[in-house]
Amino acid sequence: MFQEPNYRENLSLMLSEVLHDIGVNERIVMRRRRQFMLIENMANIECRLTDLNTTYYFxxxxxxxxxxxxxxxxxxxLSCSHDFNIIxxxxxxEHDVNMKFNYLMIQDENTTPGYCFLQLLKDDEPLPATVIPNEHHISDSRGRILFKSTGIYDFLQGAHQQHGPSIAEQNPGFYDLDKLIAIPFKSWPQSASGWLERQGIGSWPTQEMRRYATSTGCFVVPTGSKVSEYPGLEWRISTSLAERCFILNLNITQIRCYVLLKMILKSFLNSQDEINISSFMCKTVLFHCIENTESGIWKDNNLFTCLTYCLLELHNCVQNDCCSHFIVTENNLMAGKFTAETKHELSKNxxxxxxxxxxWLLSIDIDDLGHRLQVKLNRVPHGVYYFPSSLEIYEHVLMIGNINIAKVISEEHKYVLNHLHNKNIRTINQSVGKLMTFSDNGNRLEHAAFKLLAPFLFTTYGSILASSSIGENNQVSPQALVWLSAGLNSDISSSRLKLASVFYSTGDMEKAELILRHxxxxxxxxxxLPFCCCNIWFPAVSAEFKRLCNEQSEDCIKHIIALCVRFIQEEINCVPHELQYEMFRSTQDDMIHRDNNEGFWMDWAVVDSLPLLYxxxxxxxxxxxxxxxxxxxxxxLTRTIETGENLRHRETALNILGQCMEQENRPQVALKCYMLSLQQRAKNNAASIHICKLLSGFMNSQ
Structure with missing residues (x-):
């Protein structure tokens, strides 16, 4: 099988070079993984701080x-809810007052292989429940109270597009999201016990990988099989964490083979309207191929042969209508997926x-792979086709990753602030205590995530303490200054601007001016790059910004990102009075036009860094x-508002500019600023207050 003519070896090497150039190489793969693991850890720090009984997996x-x-x-x-105990x-x-329900996993003659029912149990003793608690449960013919797999999404709020077991969310310019709800169970699924003893030719996965897989546990996700008689009651058994472990232990040739399989799916086997073969099926085929071959064949000079072997295995799966899940082998991933006509067409293709x-490789348009390969093979001279250089691709990929890190920092900070809003100092102290546990515990990635997120929370905590002490005696307490100082290096500007605002509020203009100048x-x-998650769109990015993202680690965002400055109402004594109006921007009518899930920040004063600085x-x-x-x-300030293309709170910047114009005795210019502000945001805008005040003052002067 693997004794091929030399051209296959040359083609494999050229193909490996092309994939290296478009970002499928060790450096970019590892950087991508680190970026998303940091994001995952920051999301889970926020869950702990806000008492959300959930763990996220990216x-x-x-x-x-x-x-x-x-x-x-x-x-x-994957949003993993810990409010349930599946046994x-x-x-x-378990008898736990914090646990909502205990469920018994049932796999019998009525469940599809790889799927299960969840039977509700009593909460005070280990016996089956006999009473239906709500509309999300149903009694079957045997009197068992079963949890509907369709019911869990009723707990989600907001309008989302649902497909399969997940919730799709569009993010223009960013990655589209598939949010999957899952419930964990601790013990390894009995239906997968055979995999632990299975040993292929390649001695893969290793025993260490198997031990890790069984220790991380599994999930059930709310979706039934396409061939099930009870799809609304079935839950699919998911071994996502074990599969992630396998992927993270692939070598670069195996990763390149997987990427090529996905390009083949998109280019030749699936249409835009119908996905017959999923990337998960390709991943499963790859796993089976690695397990059943010698490890030595998975090298760059053998890439094309390895790819051919995977295609042969995929063809066998289609011919037999069976692609066995790698771990839960009784689960046929192709069951009920396509018709006989589609099967014939796929097999032929x-x-x-x-x-x-x-x-066919030369005709793949994705990432200009075909054109790049033609150039490598000297089929066409350089310059016939234009495509981005490898450097441009690396810069783009790593820039996107860093902006996503900044986006998540901004989001998690926003959610923690919402949690602290209307809380007393004691509760806020407890949240800070939880935060500090991450500085002492956890792995290196958790530490790195803590160092990115914590400074913003230190600054907020210091500002809340400062607001309290300013309210009492117009001074900043030493404890507040300690926390404000600890947060100074959050990003290029936002925490420094908060400290300057604190000094301004106490009348210490010299210190405030020094901080602003620096x-x-x-x-x-x-x-x-100015950035904020309150208003999401993809920012305009300079070439120099991209270069730094490529050359430096994710820590560079502390020097090249300027997040917006947020003041919650507990910080009101640290906020210039011109900005305090933003905390009261919403009338009762305006509240109707707010997103209940995301619009809570409109009760704060939020402003972009550069306008606040000026x-x-x-x-x-x-x-x-x-x-x-x-x-x-x-x-x-005027020029920044007129020319700053990445301002996220332009309406607020216009409002403070208008008040400056009022202080300059230029009421007509001030009114123009407020009207422009209303064009930016017609509702939930403090400009309405300023216009009323301005017109009232004008009428009184007459």
Whole structure:
């Protein structure tokens, strides 16, 4: 099978080079994985801080590094709820006041292989429940109270597009999300016990990988089999964490083979309207092939032969209508997936791919793979086709990853602030205590995630303490200064601006001015990207920003990202009065036009970093009677609002500019600012308050 002519070896090497150039290489794969593992850890830190009984896992091609720009892969997020206890043996039943329900996993003659029913148990003793608790449960013909797999999504709020067991969410410019709800169970599924003893030719997976797989546990996800008589009651058994372990232990040739299989699916076997063969089936085929071959064949100079072997295995699966799940082998992934006509068409197409050797590779448009390969094989001279250089691709991929890290930092900070809103100091202290446990415990990735997220929370905590002490005696307590100082290196500007605002609020203009001057110098020293998750769109990015993302680690975002500055109402004494109006922007009518899940930030004062910097300079220089500097700051504020293409809270910037114009005795310009602000956001906008105040003042003067 593996004794092929030399051209196959040459083709394999050229194909490996092309995949290296488009980002399927050790460096980019490892950087992608690290970026998403940091995001996963930050999301789970936020869950712990906000008492959310959930663990998130970021799965799939993006987090595995098994994708390219042209494949447009989704990001799969598994949301694992710990509010349920699923058992396979009565000894696993738990009496826990914090647990909502105990369920017994049932696999019998009525369940499809690889799927199960969940039977509700009593909460006070290990016996079957006899009373239906709500509409999400049903009694079957045997009197068992079963949990509907369709019921769990009723707990989700918001409008989402559902397909399969997941929830799809569009994020223009970012990765589209597939959010999958799952319930964990601790013990290894009995239906997968045979896999633990199975040993293939390649001695893969290793015993260490098997031990890890069994120790991480499994999930059930709310979806039934296509061939089930009870699809609304079935739950699929998922071994996602074990599969992630396998993927993370593949060598680069195996990863490249998997990427090529996905390109083949997209180019030749699936249509846009119908997915007959999923990437998960290809992953499973790859696992079976690795298990049943010698490990030495998976090398760059043998890539094309390995790919052919995988296609032959896929063809056998289609011919036999059977692709066995790698771990739960009784689960046929192709059961009920396609008709006899589709099967014939798929079989014919795969045969043509195998028989036509390299010709079909040259016709793959994804990531210009075919054109790149033609150039490598000297089929066409350089310059005939234009495609991005490998450097451009690496910069783009790593830039996207860093912006996603910034997006998640901004999101998790926002959710923690929402949790702290309306809480007393004691509760806030407890949250900070939880946060500090991450500095002492956990693995290196958890530490790295903590270092990215924690400074923003340190600054908020310090600002809350400062607001309390300013309210009491117009001074900043030493404890508040300690926390504010600990958060200074969160990003290029936002935490420094909060500290400057604190000093401004106590009348310490010299210290505030010094911080602002230093912040402006830092801001001008780097290709800074303003960013905020309150209003999501993909930002315009400079070439220098991309270069730094490629050359430096994720820590560089502390120097090249400027997140918006957020003040919750517990920080009100640290907020200039011109910004305090933003905390009261919403009328009762406006509230109707707010997203209940995401619009809570509208009860805060939120402003982009650069407009706040120039606004504070304007106010401080006015107080210090440095009129030339004051006017220069006002000009910078105006220019930033007019030309800053990445401002996320332009309406707020216009509102503070309007108030500056009022203080300059330019009411007509102020009114124009407020009207422009309303064009940016017609509802939930403090501009309405400012217009009323301005017109009232004008009427009174008359």
């Amino acid at each position: 799965l799939g091609s993006q987090s595995e590094g098994t994708t390219t720009i042209g494949l447009h892969s989704d990001l799969d997020i 396979q043996d009565w000894s696993e039943w 795969i045969c043509e791919l195998i028989q036509n050797d390299r010709q 912040t402006e110098q830092q801001y001008n020293s780097y290709p800074v 606004f504070l300079q304007y106010k401080i220089y006015r107080h210090l009677q440095r009129h030339q500097d004051q006017q220069q700051a006002l000009s910078k």
